[in-house]
Amino acid sequence: MAETTRDTQTPESGDSSPRTPAALRPSAQPPTLAEPLRVGAPASVAGGVTAVVKAMQHAWDEMGVMRGAQTLLKVNQAHGFDCPGCAWPDPAHRSAFEFCENGAKAVAEEATTARVTPDFFQKWSLVDLAAQTDHWLGKQGRLTHPMVLREGASHYEPVSWDEAFALVASELHALGAPDEAAFYTSGRTSNEAAFLYQLLVRRFGTNNLPDCSNMCHESSGTALTETVGIGKGTVTLEDFEKARLIVVIGQNPGTNHPRMLTALEAAKRQGCRIVSINPLPEAGLQRFKHPQAVRGVLGGGTPLSDAFLQVRINGDVALLQGLGKALLEREARAPGTVVARDFVESETLGFEAWAAHLAGVSWDDVVEQSGIPRERLETVAGWMAETDQIIWCWAMGLTQHKNAVGNIQEVVNLTLLRGAIGKPGAGLCPVRGHSNVQGDRTMGINERPRPAFLKSLGAEFGFTPPEHHGLDVVATIEAMRAERVKVFFALGGNFLSATPDTEATAEALRRTRLTVHVSTKLNRAHLVTGRRALILPCLGRTERDTQASGPQFVTVENSMGVVHTSRGTLPPASEHLLSEPALVARLARAVLGPKDTVPWEELAADYGRVRERIARVIPGFEDFNRRVLEPGGFSLPNGPREGRFTTTSGKAHFTVHPMPRWELEPGQLLMMTIRTHDQYNTTVYGLDDRYRGIKAGRRVVMLNAEDMKELGVTAGQPVDLTSHFEGERRVARKFVVVPYDIPRRCAATYFPEANVLVPLHSIADKSRTPTSKSVVITLVPSVDLPALEASR
Ligand SMILES: Nc1nc2c(c(=O)[nH]1)N[C@H]1C(S)=C(S)[C@@H](COP(=O)(O)OP(=O)(O)OC[C@H]3O[C@@H](n4cnc5c(=O)[nH]c(N)nc54)[C@H](O)[C@@H]3O)O[C@H]1N2
Ligand SMILES: Nc1nc2c(c(=O)[nH]1)N[C@H]1C(S)=C(S)[C@@H](COP(=O)(O)OP(=O)(O)OC[C@H]3O[C@@H](n4cnc5c(=O)[nH]c(N)nc54)[C@H](O)[C@@H]3O)O[C@H]1N2
Ligand SMILES: [Mo]
Numbered sequence: 001m002a003e004t005t006r007d008t009q010t011p012e013s014g015d016s017s018p019r020t021p022a023a024l025r026p027s028a029q030p031p032t033l034a035e036p037l038r039v040g041a042p043a044s045v046a047g048g049v050t051a052v053v054k055a056m057q058h059a060w061d062e063m064g065v066m067r068g069a070q071t072l073l074k075v076n077q078a079h080g081f082d083c084p085g086c087a088w089p090d091p092a093h094r095s096a097f098e099f100c101e102n103g104a105k106a107v108a109e110e111a112t113t114a115r116v117t118p119d120f121f122q123k124w125s126l127v128d129l130a131a132q133t134d135h136w137l138g139k140q141g142r143l144t145h146p147m148v149l150r151e152g153a154s155h156y157e158p159v160s161w162d163e164a165f166a167l168v169a170s171e172l173h174a175l176g177a178p179d180e181a182a183f184y185t186s187g188r189t190s191n192e193a194a195f196l197y198q199l200l201v202r203r204f205g206t207n208n209l210p211d212c213s214n215m216c217h218e219s220s221g222t223a224l225t226e227t228v229g230i231g232k233g234t235v236t237l238e239d240f241e242k243a244r245l246i247v248v249i250g251q252n253p254g255t256n257h258p259r260m261l262t263a264l265e266a267a268k269r270q271g272c273r274i275v276s277i278n279p280l281p282e283a284g285l286q287r288f289k290h291p292q293a294v295r296g297v298l299g300g301g302t303p304l305s306d307a308f309l310q311v312r313i314n315g316d317v318a319l320l321q322g323l324g325k326a327l328l329e330r331e332a333r334a335p336g337t338v339v340a341r342d343f344v345e346s347e348t349l350g351f352e353a354w355a356a357h358l359a360g361v362s363w364d365d366v367v368e369q370s371g372i373p374r375e376r377l378e379t380v381a382g383w384m385a386e387t388d389q390i391i392w393c394w395a396m397g398l399t400q401h402k403n404a405v406g407n408i409q410e411v412v413n414l415t416l417l418r419g420a421i422g423k424p425g426a427g428l429c430p431v432r433g434h435s436n437v438q439g440d441r442t443m444g445i446n447e448r449p450r451p452a453f454l455k456s457l458g459a460e461f462g463f464t465p466p467e468h469h470g471l472d473v474v475a476t477i478e479a480m481r482a483e484r485v486k487v488f489f490a491l492g493g494n495f496l497s498a499t500p501d502t503e504a505t506a507e508a509l510r511r512t513r514l515t516v517h518v519s520t521k522l523n524r525a526h527l528v529t530g531r532r533a534l535i536l537p538c539l540g541r542t543e544r545d546t547q548a549s550g551p552q553f554v555t556v557e558n559s560m561g562v563v564h565t566s567r568g569t570l571p572p573a574s575e576h577l578l579s580e581p582a583l584v585a586r587l588a589r590a591v592l593g594p595k596d597t598v599p600w601e602e603l604a605a606d607y608g609r610v611r612e613r614i615a616r617v618i619p620g621f622e623d624f625n626r627r628v629l630e631p632g633g634f635s636l637p638n639g640p641r642e643g644r645f646t647t648t649s650g651k652a653h654f655t656v657h658p659m660p661r662w663e664l665e666p667g668q669l670l671m672m673t674i675r676t677h678d679q680y681n682t683t684v685y686g687l688d689d690r691y692r693g694i695k696a697g698r699r700v701v702m703l704n705a706e707d708m709k710e711l712g713v714t715a716g717q718p719v720d721l722t723s724h725f726e727g728e729r730r731v732a733r734k735f736v737v738v739p740y741d742i743p744r745r746c747a748a749t750y751f752p753e754a755n756v757l758v759p760l761h762s763i764a765d766k767s768r769t770p771t772s773k774s775v776v777i778t779l780v781p782s783v784d785l786p787a788l789e790a791s792r
């Protein structure tokens with residue numbers, strides 16, 4: 001097959017839209033600036049006083065001293081708002097400071113006093129805005145007015161809410177079929193807004209509900225549904241107090257779930273062992289200084305990991321099979337000591353096939369593919385054999401590979417072998433990202449809804465919801481490229497920069513008739529538009545929400561299936577903002593017409609009425625309005641947690657997976673795209689990755705020093721990266737080389753700058769999640785392209 005190359009930074013290449021000459025088009029990527037990069041030693045301890053100082057700095061810079069302090073004191077309190085940071089649960093006994101450095105940044109980002117007004121949009125054209133960095137775009141502040149980009153216009157202009165809704169309605173009505181529209185959701189949307197949104201979309205007539213889960217924990221949901229019968233984790237926060245062994249695999253909690261370190265520290269102090277499995281020695285997994293405890297202010301902090309297995313990127317199946325093999329060999333030496341026989345016999349299927357498969361796996365392959373010596377695996381297997389109070393935690397390091405579902409199912413295999421599920425201190429813990437991503441799925445944001453859900457929804461609202469499956473994220477991009485989807489609507493998020501293959505996604509969005517974003521802050525997705533575009537500004541979590549019946553609260557579901565309230569306390573950023581539930585209800589009326597039988601206005605006037613409907617449609621929400629007001633909220637039913645596997649067979653399933661093999665050609669590396677300590681997904685808070693010692697720059701590529709020698713590149717040198725997939729090549733220019741403690745032939749870059757390199761069609765088996773942590777690249781020293789730079 002002939003190779004095709006897309007130089008993603010050469011404006012005239014690629015399949016350019018016939019409508020606008022490339023030079024006049026807003027750029028889909030941030031500019032490549034010369035960053036004053038500073039590289040120091042990585043930190044070996046997370047938290048401590050610096051974390052508090054950094055949190056306060058961000059809060060004060062964005063909000064001022066008083067508003068900053070008052071706002072942070074409301075985070076994650078029983079009568080306050082849910083932190084818009086991560087989905088880690090709140091402890092039953094909360095301290096006054098139930099937030100972390102990065103939660104404080106997330107709050108500050110939303111509660112900033114800076115504003116993006118109509119004057120701002122009059123001054124800045126789309127092309128000029130797109131020439132700014134993502135960091136700059138975010139710093140401009142909160143959106144204050146609904147804005148429209150009219151056909152052919154270079155600037156957004158203010159528009160009334162009624163006109164905005166009428167525009168969406170007229171474009172939707174002009175479609176040949178409801179499936180020509182797609183409705184994206186990001187995971188910050190409340191349960192109430194998400195429920196109304198999916199109802200609107202299904203009454204309109206489609207299941208095209210792609211969401212950020214498709215790029216996130218979809219692999220976990222798929223893997224767990226097949227094997228244990230529920231697409232969620234099985235542990236509660238209390239289990240962390242009882243566990244004897246906690247494994248953190250493919251996750252960087254020090255940065256992405258800092259409050260989890262408090263739970264790990266507490267477990268550790270009670271004698272629990274912690275094992276971390278990661279290509280990088282992440283600071284938060286080595287040592288932790290609790291910023292709100294005296295021992296975290298004085299002294300060196302608590303060492304966390306008892307063992308650190310520095311696995312090669314995507315070497316986890318090999319590593320987990322090695323652990324399984326070591327455990328089965330122990331069992332053979334001392335029968336009855338390792339395999340939880342009674343549990344395996346009465347509650348599971350497939351053990352024999354799995355054991356037979358591992359017997360055929362060679363230790364040489366395990367060691368070669370994982371990069372971990374056999375003795376180290378034997379040690380950890382020994383710890384696993386000592387206890388059945390084992391918790392496995394994971395995040396994107398397992399979910400974003402071709403064999404992601406296999407990764408997670410290998411974790412399930414080890415869990416079932418030990419019977420380490422459905423008992424105190426044991427179970428499976430996929431650590432969610434966005435603060436309500438799990439709740440959104442529970443509310444029916446799902447392009448492949450379960451028939452029982454549709455039946456129940458249809459019965460409650462008297463209609464027949466569409467049954468055929470809708471489009472996920474990657475399929476939506478493809479459909480827009482092929483002009484099969486012509487209207488793109490997003491409830492939150494940054495579809496352009498979060499998705500793989502940035503230039504392909506940009507081209508897809510440009511081919512639509514209308515792009516609409518419901519947002520709190522300006523981002524690059526507002527700049528790469530369809531023929532027409534809307535920005536619809538909404539209230540954030542931190543803000544008071546008052547509707548016709550009075551003050552409202554919303555509800556969210558955390559990573560452990562606990563549903564609780566979230567109540568904003570700050571005055572809204574602008575009087576023109578709508579809450580997400582109100583916005584969806586008004587849109588629904590505009591789209592579905594005055595005769596639609598759903599009482600949209602009544603539902604928006606009192607969210608308690610939305611919760612009444614949810615209670616009737618979704619199992620586990622019975623008596624929702626009363627139970628959610630109990631302290632701490634309530635837990636949703638969870639079969640495996642209660643010892644019932646809700647698979648079709650009623651049993652948990654062992655599964656067999658081939659060991660994936662590295663197939664790199666000479667000079668090729670396997671690259672993962674990860675988050676810095678100073679970002680929330682595509683929102684860039686600052687330019688430092690403090691724990692990794694990388695400051696004042698984001699366009700970096702971390703490499704093993706030996707590989708650097710072999711490739712003939714030096715620290716600080718700018719290189720161009722090329723990704724390779726099925727004969728396609730994608731190029732990203734000027735990433736600065738940083739030597740780092742990373743396994744041979746592995747590389748790391750930051751999301752979203754490196755998303756241009758993630759091939760659109762490189763997706764996980766079954767879950768279809770883009771393989772953002774398994775990108776095959778080569779690199780060459782950058783050559784300056786003065787002519788090209790000048791032409792932009
Ligand atoms: N402050 C902050 N908090 C966040 C976010 C944020 O951007 N900023 N994002 C939120 C969201 S939506 C999510 S999903 C989570 C993400 O939370 P994480 O999954 O922790 O985020 P990543 O930075 O993608 O890091 C993945 C980790 O996996 C490791 N890894 C990569 N490849 C492999 C592999 O092949 N095997 C193993 N074992 N490890 C690997 C990386 O070295 C890194 O430590 O965080 C949430 N919380
Ligand atoms: N290469 C690579 N790509 C990745 C990943 C990776 O690890 N590597 N991770 C993937 C993952 S795990 C995820 S979850 C996705 C994230 O994908 P998204 O969820 O689409 O992206 P975010 O950057 O979280 O969205 C940020 C925007 O959301 C808006 N926003 C913030 N709060 C609110 C709110 O309360 N309401 C509304 N309506 N809007 C709000 C703001 O305008 C802000 O600019 O990215 C994925 N992409
Ligand atoms: Mo995520």
